[in-house]
Amino acid sequence: MTNSPDSQGGxxxxxxxxxxxxxxxxxxxxxxxxxxxxxxLQDAVAALPVPVASEVFTAxxxxxxxxxNSMAPMKAVIEAVRGRTKSVTPxxxxxxxxxxxxxxxxxxxxxxSPDSYRRGVPDxxxxxxxxxxxxxxxxxxxVWLGHSSITVHWLSAAPSTIPGQIWSPRATGAVRSxxxxxARQDWLAFLQARAVELRPGGRLVIVGSGANDSGNSGAExxxxxxxxxxxxxxSEGTLAQDEYEQMVIPTYYxxxxxxxxxxxxxxxxxxxxLVKNAPAVLPDVLWQTYEQNRDTQxxxxxxxxxxxxxxxxxxxxxxxxxxxxxxxxxxxxxxQQRIATDPQQAxxxxxxxxxxxxxxxx
Ligand SMILES: C[S@@+](CC[C@H](N)C(=O)[O-])C[C@H]1O[C@@H](n2cnc3c(N)ncnc32)[C@H](O)[C@@H]1O
Numbered sequence: 001m002t003n004s005p006d007s008q009g010g011x012x013x014x015x016x017x018x019x020x021x022x023x024x025x026x027x028x029x030x031x032x033x034x035x036x037x038x039x040x041l042q043d044a045v046a047a048l049p050v051p052v053a054s055e056v057f058t059a060x061x062x063x064x065x066x067x068x069n070s071m072a073p074m075k076a077v078i079e080a081v082r083g084r085t086k087s088v089t090p091x092x093x094x095x096x097x098x099x100x101x102x103x104x105x106x107x108x109x110x111x112x113s114p115d116s117y118r119r120g121v122p123d124x125x126x127x128x129x130x131x132x133x134x135x136x137x138x139x140x141x142x143v144w145l146g147h148s149s150i151t152v153h154w155l156s157a158a159p160s161t162i163p164g165q166i167w168s169p170r171a172t173g174a175v176r177s178x179x180x181x182x183a184r185q186d187w188l189a190f191l192q193a194r195a196v197e198l199r200p201g202g203r204l205v206i207v208g209s210g211a212n213d214s215g216n217s218g219a220e221x222x223x224x225x226x227x228x229x230x231x232x233x234x235s236e237g238t239l240a241q242d243e244y245e246q247m248v249i250p251t252y253y254x255x256x257x258x259x260x261x262x263x264x265x266x267x268x269x270x271x272x273x274l275v276k277n278a279p280a281v282l283p284d285v286l287w288q289t290y291e292q293n294r295d296t297q298x299x300x301x302x303x304x305x306x307x308x309x310x311x312x313x314x315x316x317x318x319x320x321x322x323x324x325x326x327x328x329x330x331x332x333x334x335x336q337q338r339i340a341t342d343p344q345q346a347x348x349x350x351x352x353x354x355x356x357x358x359x360x361x362x
Contacts, residue, residue, distance in 0.1 A: 015154070015250060015314040016098050017065045021105040024068040026302070026309035032285045033352060034069045034149045037207050038076050040276070040356050044145055044203035045080035047275075047358075056090045057081050057144050060197070062133045063151030064095035067106030068115075073147055075117035078124055090123045096137050099130035132156065134189040138197045146194055146204040153209040153217075155179070156186050158250035166227050166315065167249040169217050183252035184261075191262055191357075195271045198359035203275070210279070210353035211253035218281065218349040223249075225345050226307055229335045230315075238330045249314045259353050276356035287347045300339035303346040304332050 017023035051057050059077045064070045074093050081089055095106060110116045110126050118124050131137045133148070134156045159178040162171045168179040194204055211217050230247065233239035256279055263274035286306065290299035308328070316324045316331075339346045 015317065016101045018309045018312050019102040019105075021066055021102065021108075022305075023102070023309040024066040024105055024109070026305040027065070027069060028285050028302075029282060029306060029348065029350065030150045030310075031069045033207050033209070033282050033350065034073055036280055036282075036352060036354055037073050037147060037149055037205055040205045040354060041073055041076050041145070041147060042080050043276075044205055044356060045077060045084060048084075048144060048203060049201050050084055051081070051089050051144070054090060056092050058092045058094065058138075058142050059145045059147065060094045060096060060138065060143050062096050062137075062146060062148035062194075063154070064097050064101075064106060064128075066102050067095060067109045068113075069149065070095060070106075070147075071109070071113065071115045071117050073149065077145060077147070078117055078121060088123050090125070092125045092127060093117070094127045094129060094138065096129045096131060096133060098132060101130065103128050103130065133193065134186055136193040136196050140196050141199045143194075143197045144199055144202050146198065146202070147206075148204075149207040150209050152187065152190055152206065153183075153251045153253055155182050155250045155252055156189070157182070158248045161246060161248045164227075166230065166247050167223050168252045169211070169215060169220055170224070170227075179252045180258070183254055184258065187254065187259070188262055188266075188268065191268050191272060194357075195268060195359060200359055200361045202359045204272075204355075204357040204359075206353075206355040206357070208259060208353040208355065209251075209253060210259060210351050211255050212279075212351050213255055213257075215253070215255065216351070217253040218351045222303065222307065222346045222348055225338055226311070226335060229331060229338060232334060233327065233330055239327055243319065243327075246318060247315045249311050253351070254353070256353055259355060263357075271360055273358045273360055274355065275358050276354070278354045280352040280354055282348070282350040282352055284348050287343075290343060296340050296343055297336075299343050299346070300336045303339050304336040307335065308332060 061070045078091050110118055129137050159182045160175055162175055171179055230244055234241055234244050260277055262268045286302045316328050
């Protein structure tokens with residue numbers, strides 16, 4: 001379990017994924033989402049100016065987590081670059097995430113996994129930066145290509161808790177507006193920082209976890225199930241009411257219009273150009289496996305682990321370690337049971353927003 005705090009000064013702050021490699025082991029849906037980036041990354045490299053002589057090509061993977069889902073995208077970038085330069089262009093891959101991220105799992109994977117983009121490939125340098133992507137992370141004009149998959153729905157902080165709910169798609173009225181406003185400001189901050197870091201002509205490929213025009217992310221049913229599981233833990237006395245009331249996942253799922261607004265008007269529109277924007281729906285890989293094997297318990301466990309890998313640090317991070325382990329164990333058991341009783345309730349149709357962005361040449 002990651003030890004990062006859930007709240008600071010009443011603010012529910014940025015969260016990393018469940019540590020010790022747990023996210024790597026339970027992020028098949030995010031892995032599938034990352035596949036959408038591959039053709040976009042190849043297109044982006046094809047559109048870039050070609051690095052000359054021994055010039056270093058710097059690619060940045062913003063919000064890499066434990067790295068399993070970064071291997072294929074970064075491999076695609078390295079191959080595309082070398083395909084263009086027809087030489088062993090040195091490539092620096094910089095993985096960024098929050099300081100509390102499990103970077104150890106990332107570097108172990110890079111060293112030992114057969115999927116590592118470094119395996120058997122010379123002159124590829126893997127580096128990491130533990131800094132929020134809502135700030136400038138790298139010196140100006142260093143980055144040829146930026147990539148970020150399933151990250152920017154994580155807010156710099158949740159503006160508040162949500163009465164009776166744990167995430168923003170279920171927020172209404174002023175609470176929902178506050179999440180939307182935080183998301184607007186965060187997206188501007190993210191883009192402003194990237195606008196500084198990118199070289200002129202450099203590109204950014206984003207696979208965003210977004211919302212359809214009604215504001216739905218596609219996972220409402222699963223998260224409702226998790227919320228009612230927490231409420232059941234309160235009813236049976238396992239979880240205190242005030243502990244439940246503090247729980248909030250600091251995410252917001254932007255619509256296409258919200259993602260695209262900064263490129264239409266305002267100061268960033270002069271620096272960044274939206275090259276491509278497309279919606280997509282993520283096929284549910286866990287459901288597909290269930291349809292093949294009809295293993296209800298396996299499906300329930302896979303979905304409970306997926307939920308815990310992504311959201312347990314946000315929901316349970318503020319509890320002290322012993323209590324956290326107890327409550328997490330009870331939550332896992334109850335959630336798994338509920339999913340097994342009605343597997344379809346866990347099925348997700350995550351809405352993706354795919355963006356290719358270019359820094360305008362000076
Ligand atoms: C769902 S994971 C996605 C990880 C990986 N890109 C993938 O496709 O599997 C979201 C990641 O975003 C990171 N993250 C959230 N807020 C962040 C921030 N402000 N700065 C940097 N990383 C952040 C989290 O720590 C987490 O590793």
